[in-house]
Amino acid sequence: MFHGSMVALVTPMQADGSLDAESLGRLVEFHVESGTDAIVAVGTTGESATLDHQEHCRVIRQVVEFSGGRIPVIAGTGANATSEAIALTRCAMEAGADACLLVTPYYNKPTQEGLYQHFRSVAEAVPIAQILYNVPGRTACDLLPETVERLASISNIIGLKEATGDLQRGREILERCGDRIDLYSGDDSSARELILSGAKGDISVTANVAPRQMHEMCSAALEGDRERAEELDRPLRDLHRDLFLESNPIPVKWALQEMGLIPPGIRLPLTPLVERYHDSVRQALGKAGVLE
Numbered sequence: 001m002f003h004g005s006m007v008a009l010v011t012p013m014q015a016d017g018s019l020d021a022e023s024l025g026r027l028v029e030f031h032v033e034s035g036t037d038a039i040v041a042v043g044t045t046g047e048s049a050t051l052d053h054q055e056h057c058r059v060i061r062q063v064v065e066f067s068g069g070r071i072p073v074i075a076g077t078g079a080n081a082t083s084e085a086i087a088l089t090r091c092a093m094e095a096g097a098d099a100c101l102l103v104t105p106y107y108n109k110p111t112q113e114g115l116y117q118h119f120r121s122v123a124e125a126v127p128i129a130q131i132l133y134n135v136p137g138r139t140a141c142d143l144l145p146e147t148v149e150r151l152a153s154i155s156n157i158i159g160l161k162e163a164t165g166d167l168q169r170g171r172e173i174l175e176r177c178g179d180r181i182d183l184y185s186g187d188d189s190s191a192r193e194l195i196l197s198g199a200k201g202d203i204s205v206t207a208n209v210a211p212r213q214m215h216e217m218c219s220a221a222l223e224g225d226r227e228r229a230e231e232l233d234r235p236l237r238d239l240h241r242d243l244f245l246e247s248n249p250i251p252v253k254w255a256l257q258e259m260g261l262i263p264p265g266i267r268l269p270l271t272p273l274v275e276r277y278h279d280s281v282r283q284a285l286g287k288a289g290v291l292e
Contacts (some may be wrong), residue, residue: 002072002099002131002159002182003200003222004037005214007207008045010249010256011059013265019055021062023262028066030261034211036071037201037218039063043076043101044138045205045249050267053084057091064096074203078103078133082118089126099129101161101203106139112147123154130156133203135163135186145172152180161186161203167193174198188214188240192233195221205248206239209255210288238284245277255281259291 009031012023031039041063042048042056051059060075067073075092077100079085089100104110105118123130132151136142143160151157162170163186173183174197182200185191191202195218207214217232243251247270254273256262258281266272273281285291 001129002038002074002184003218004202005035005207005211005218006038006040006074006184006201006203007031007036007211007214008040008043008203008205009063010208010253010262011042011046011051012262013047013267014263015265017265017267019051019059020263020265024059024062025066027256027261028063028071031207031211032067032070035215036207036211037215038072038074038098039067040074040076040101040203041097043133043203044078044103044135045208045252046076047249047267047270048076048078050270053087053091056088057095060092060097061095072098074099074101074131076101076103078105080105080108082121085118085122086125089122089128089130093126093128097128099131099158100126101131101133103133103135104139104141104143106141109141112144115141115143116147116150119151119157120154123156127156129158131159131161131184132157133161133163133186135161137163145169145176148173148181149176152177158182159184159200162194163187165190167197170194170199171197188243189237192217192221192229196224196226196229205243205252206236208252209243209259209285210236210239210290213288213290235288239288242277242280242284245280246273251277251281254278255285258282258285
């Protein structure tokens with residue numbers, strides 16, 4: 001059901017940090033019109049860590065409403081407390097999301113058995129399709145391939161977003177799990193190669209600002225057309241890099257503001273992109289053909 005370029009959508013905010021539903025609706029339309037293959041609402045790029053439970057559920061409901069069934073919606077519902085992850089996942093299912101994305105618990109550093117029990121508990125509690133998310137650089141927690149293999153036997157765990165950027169790790173997961181779960185890249189710089197190796201798509205930060213280009217690149221890679229995928233990815237390489245000059249989503253929210261798509265809001269402890277990086281991000285947008 002889920003393949004191609006899946007945008008890890010930002011959550012638009014006004015300058016005072018309040019949520020901006022109008023801009024959120026415009027972003028959903030932007031992605032529908034640009035061919036994005038799925039929207040991830042309130043993932044980590046959507047500043048899930050600074051939204052309270054009520055806001056989190058509200059944004060999921062709004063994205064589902066705005067999408068109107070035209071594009072699949074995957075709701076970010078991970079948490080470092082299993083009970084909270086279950087509550088958010090249940091909320092997403094009731095809101096009409098097509099699936100949930102659950103990041104590994106952050107800070108408390110569970111063991112591999114703890115990770116297995118955590119994800120199994122959420123899957124057993126809420127029957128919606130679930131995609132796991134491994135990003136040890138942000139969570140201090142690494143979901144190892146052997147644990148993924150164990151979790152792949154749970155019927156509603158359907159995929160893994162692997163954001164280490166380690167292609168060998170991705171290939172090992174593909175070898176271990178086969179068709180039991182789908183693998184997705186969570187690292188734009190290495191996404192093309194992982195898809196050419198057998199992954200089903202990319203849950204992407206770059207797709208926020210270059211949705212058409214990312215859709216076309218992922219489609220070419222899924223078709224096994226290496227030459228075309230490399231050609232399409234080449235103008236995006238600076239974006240893949242420069243959208244991480246400061247902590248995500250700081251640069252991508254600034255880029256979307258520069259494109260006139262969202263207001264400047266971002267919540268503390270994140271702060272707006274420092275001025276010394278403005279030219280780099282602006283030039284990367286120009287190279288990708290999304291800003292003159």
